[in-house]
Amino acid sequence: MDTTTALTADVLVIGFGKGGKTAAHALTDAGKRVILVEQSDQMYGGTCPNVGCVPTKMLVHYSNSKRLEDEAQQFFANSIEGVRALTSAFRAGNFASLDGKDTATVITGAARFVDEHTVSIGEGDDRITVTAPTILINTGSEPIVPDIEGAGASAFQVSSTDLIHAERLPRHLAIIGGGYLGLEFASIYRQFGAQVTVLEEADRLLAKEDTDVAEVATGILAGDGIRIITGATVTGITDTASNAVITYVKDGESHTVEADAFLAATGRRPATDSLDLPAAGVETTARGAVIVDEHLRTSRPHIFALGDVNGGPQFTYVSLDDARIVIDQLLGDGTRATSDRVAVPRTLFITPPLATVGLTEREAREQGLNIRVARENVADIVAMPRAYTVEETRGVMKFILDADTDLILGAAILSIDAQEIINTVALAMRQRVTATTLKNAIYTHPSSTEALNEVLGVIVG
């Protein structure tokens, strides 16, 4: 006897990420019956509030509050407790706010496609199928596991999620990969008091940024005691009783680093393996990203893909903007598109943070643009006493300006509050506000934004 429970909905959402939940709320509010399927009861709300942005930024905050007299292990354990309390509150809130709606249901279990309108969740007597005319895929991304001999068998390998929930501060954390995730954990764990080594295969950190900006950021990280080894190819990992021995080659010579925890932070790839997309006829790239058009429709036009899973930039606010596009397709006039995006900023939450938007100086020169460069070290910005009032004067601000139009082409802000300042700069870029207007605007005092009053006039090239 078939005991499968067969459910139907107007819209099925697979994955409780930022894009999926935002669309689910809007669609239920518009009277649609929505079923959202999330594989884990520890992931209601998705990566960001559970194991991504929110807990890591809380760890940045805690680690920066550590005083010399605080005992490292106890301080770390208390911080992890604080993170757990916040993430579990956010998780519960995410579940209740959606599942509590009359026309929304959250099902916990991994979904896989049966055909282009139906997914299956669970096995045997617990099996549920959900059939819907419209389906949103929002399954996020998962870490790329580098093919390093011995890594998988090592007892000392940790994931970013392990580091967010760790019981014990490692003595020495080695991080393979110095990108967003690697550098944020390096900065956090160093501030908590662990020894930290970063092994990056590129010749320098932050290779996409201008050399002068990357050098200041690297100097700050190194000055905080993080050992940075660039141009390193990790060739193998073996365990002793108490450590992983990581072998790497640099400049043709073999070296080792010993650490009681190591994290592979070498990128994340779209999470599509478990979905059986061929059963629905949904096409993917070689990297497993769901192929979408600028309205986020897949090769099956009634199926959309939002967030990390579609291979776009891996940021929560991009997933949110994906939701706006899909909502516009399903409830609006259908004009909004990914091609509308201009000046999307990014922030790397090291201490102080590095926020960037638009072109670098190198990119602008490669494009043959007629540019002016404004640049000043944070410690020298007289108009920004806030840096001194909070005792964080490290960093640099750099702006790439169009010499013909006075528009801002790009910015790199390595400074206290950079994650806030960059949003004003990005808005100015989108709205075509000139550098002179931004320079002469009135800002509150003492704030970090008022640095714009000065730096935009410090033309260096």
Ligand SMILES: Cc1cc2nc3c(=O)[nH]c(=O)nc-3n(C[C@H](O)[C@H](O)[C@H](O)COP(=O)(O)OP(=O)(O)OC[C@H]3O[C@@H](n4cnc5c(N)ncnc54)[C@H](O)[C@@H]3O)c2cc1C
């Ligand atoms: C440590 C870390 C720190 C980060 N920090 C930042 C930051 O500061 N700022 C920022 O903007 N971005 C940050 N990011 C990136 C950001 O978290 C992601 O870009 C964003 O969360 C992606 O959201 P999403 O909507 O694509 O899906 P996700 O939020 O990843 O949600 C996908 C959900 O789908 C579920 N799922 C997967 N497969 C199935 C299936 N078959 N059936 C049912 N459910 C399934 C997963 O369990 C998950 O809950 C960080 C990421 C990490 C890992």
Ligand SMILES: NC(=O)c1ccc[n+]([C@@H]2O[C@H](COP(=O)([O-])OP(=O)(O)OC[C@H]3O[C@@H](n4cnc5c(N)ncnc54)[C@H](O)[C@@H]3O)[C@@H](O)[C@H]2O)c1
């Ligand atoms: N603040 C934020 O917004 C934030 C924070 C964390 C993560 N994220 C998102 O998560 C994504 C994944 O982060 P990530 O840091 O894992 O990826 P990433 O692509 O940012 O960086 C990966 C780094 O690993 C290096 N690398 C790759 N293979 C290597 C190897 N075998 N040995 C040594 N180095 C190697 C690369 O050169 C690169 O510098 C990011 O792209 C970002 O979009 C965002």
